[in-house]
Amino acid sequence: MHLALASSMDEPWIRQLLTLCGLPHEDITPEHLRHFWVIKEKGEILGTVGLEILGCSALLRSLAVDPRFRQRGFASELAKKAEDYAASLNIEAVYLLTMTAESFFGKRGYQKIGRISAPTEIQGATEFRSLCPASSVCMAKPLSF
Numbered sequence: 363m364h365l366a367l368a369s370s371m372d373e374p375w376i377r378q379l380l381t382l383c384g385l386p387h388e389d390i391t392p393e394h395l396r397h398f399w400v401i402k403e404k405g406e407i408l409g410t411v412g413l414e415i416l417g418c419s420a421l422l423r424s425l426a427v428d429p430r431f432r433q434r435g436f437a438s439e440l441a442k443k444a445e446d447y448a449a450s451l452n453i454e455a456v457y458l459l460t461m462t463a464e465s466f467f468g469k470r471g472y473q474k475i476g477r478i479s480a481p482t483e484i485q486g487a488t489e490f491r492s493l494c495p496a497s498s499v500c501m502a503k504p505l506s507f
């Protein structure tokens with residue numbers, strides 16, 4: 363098993379995994395994929411995460427692990443990789459929207475906030491504007507340096 367930056371060849375498999383996990387992928391562009399990571403084993407993608415850098419903030423998105431490989435710490439590793447990368451860019455806080463993983467993120471330092479409390483750049487992301495239902499929970503985690 364290894365965790366690495368996604369390559370352009372991973373794109374169809376990332377989209378397939380996101381679909382399998384019920385997450386949107388329609389807005390993902392090659393530019394977004396520069397900040398996507400994958401966990402692979404024997405060439406198969408088991409998990410992924412993406413980060414959109416938006417001003418001094420980042421949107422953590424597309425955290426997904428193949429249902430056959432859950433409860434092994436893969437999502438925790440992927441989220442940490444994305445956060446460490448954000449911190450290396452002096453990003454102040456990471457934001458996300460989730461329908462199903464509030465408790466997962468709550469245990470990892472994220473706090474629920476109102477959508478309108480998120481920075482303007484984050485609110486402008488397509489995931490925020492149109493892809494995630496208004497009922498999804500918005501969470502934030504400040505990064506310390």
Ligand SMILES: CC(C)(COP(=O)(O)OP(=O)(O)OC[C@H]1O[C@@H](n2cnc3c(N)ncnc32)[C@H](O)[C@@H]1OP(=O)(O)O)[C@@H](O)C(=O)NCCC(=O)NCCS
Nearest residue numbers: 383424425426427432433434435436437438460462463466
């Ligand atoms: C949410 C999601 C990404 C979690 O993936 P995961 O790989 O199962 O997550 P992890 O294994 O890192 O953590 C899950 C639990 O397994 C536990 N765990 C980790 N390693 C373990 C191991 N070796 N053995 C047993 N349990 C383990 C963790 O402690 C964690 O429990 P906790 O949340 O109570 O602390 C996955 O369920 C998913 O893809 N959901 C659908 C998509 C989604 O909702 N994504 C979030 C929105 S962006």
